[in-house]
């Protein structure tokens with residue numbers, strides 16, 4: 001019998017069933033087409049918007065559901081079980097990373113013009129922080145936005161941007177104060193239309209996450225109305241740092257669920273496949289490794305859930321979110337590698353997308369950066385407060 005969860009109630013489980021059914025019927029059958037086509041159709045965002053899947057955290061006033069965070073956890077867990085890391089990335093970046101800033105700090109106009117269509121799946125959103133010359137060191141970005149009357153003039157480039165090729169708009173980190181004493185004090189967030197004059201995009205080739213489009217985007221004298229500034233000018237770095245906690249939690253939830261999915265696929269194979277007259281799952285060398293993997297996943301899941309709980313209490317759980325991202329992405333990488341081994345030759349086939357997992361310890365903050373943050377808190381006793 002399934003034990004009662006301290007986090008999920010019956011409504012969450014009903015929602016899980018409906019998301020799972022949707023994934024099985026409307027997403028998984030398209031895996032080959034979307035992976036080989038290197039994109040997902042924009043119409044699937046509309047479909048998910050119609051189903052209420054894209055505004056789980058956001059206000060009903062703008063078309064959202066305003067559900068408690070555990071509905072988002074359920075959604076992300078199911079998203080990560082579709083076997084298409086690219087699809088999961090496209091949808092999670094759109095909902096939890098790009099439009100989150102507009103919801104939290106954007107003006108009513110920005111919410112009407114961008115948040116609402118994004119929640120409805122009519123517009124697809126990207127988040128632009130990383131640049132060709134800097135990623136981990138966000139304070140060192142070079143893209144500038146210089147005020148000229150009622151507009152900002154944006155110049156610079158971003159790279160590795162998910163949803164950047166086919167998306168409609170981007171939440172863009174720019175330098176608005178070029179002579180800021182401390183570099184992080186001169187960064188702002190702007191909403192920029194990706195069809196605007198002066199924007200050019202180049203699609204990048206990746207080793208995995210094939211169905212997600214990833215772009216390098218250049219901004220050449222792009223005119224952006226000052227109304228598109230999110231929140232307070234020169235405060236963008238602090239908005240980014242705070243929202244990275246949600247981003248890392250999202251990555252952790254999906255890493256655990258993705259690892260569990262890989263284990264489930266492998267267990268099915270081990271219980272069917274025979275060698276030397278026995279099921280492969282009967283060999284002790286394999287059973288003990290499976291026991292280790294199952295233990296790691298279970299421990300990781302509980303830690304992620306307890307961090308989610310802190311998040312629901314409004315805690316700025318920088319230490320826990322960083323630990324969760326570090327631990328779960330490293331575990332997923334190891335688990336999927338072991339599972340590939342247990343699947344023999346099948347583990348190297350396209351159907352088993354272990355290529356999608358490698359990026360987990362890189363994107364959204366590398367493992368080294370997670371260790372830097374954790375050591376600042378643990379060794380130097382640095383603390384963080386909410387900017388809101």
Ligand SMILES: Cc1cc2nc3c(=O)[nH]c(=O)nc-3n(C[C@H](O)[C@H](O)[C@H](O)COP(=O)(O)OP(=O)(O)OC[C@H]3O[C@@H](n4cnc5c(N)ncnc54)[C@H](O)[C@@H]3O)c2cc1C
Nearest residue numbers: 127128129130134135136160161162362363364365366368
């Ligand atoms: C598929 C994909 C999708 C992505 N999507 C997005 C997106 O939508 N939007 C976006 O803005 N970005 C996105 N990224 C970028 C991603 O977040 C960055 O790649 C990541 O933060 C690392 O930055 P970097 O690539 O510039 O590496 P660098 O910062 O150049 O780091 C290179 C190496 O140096 C290490 N390093 C750096 N600083 C330290 C330090 N202080 N101590 C120890 N080691 C250090 C790093 O850990 C890494 O191993 C995406 C990346 C990929 C691959």
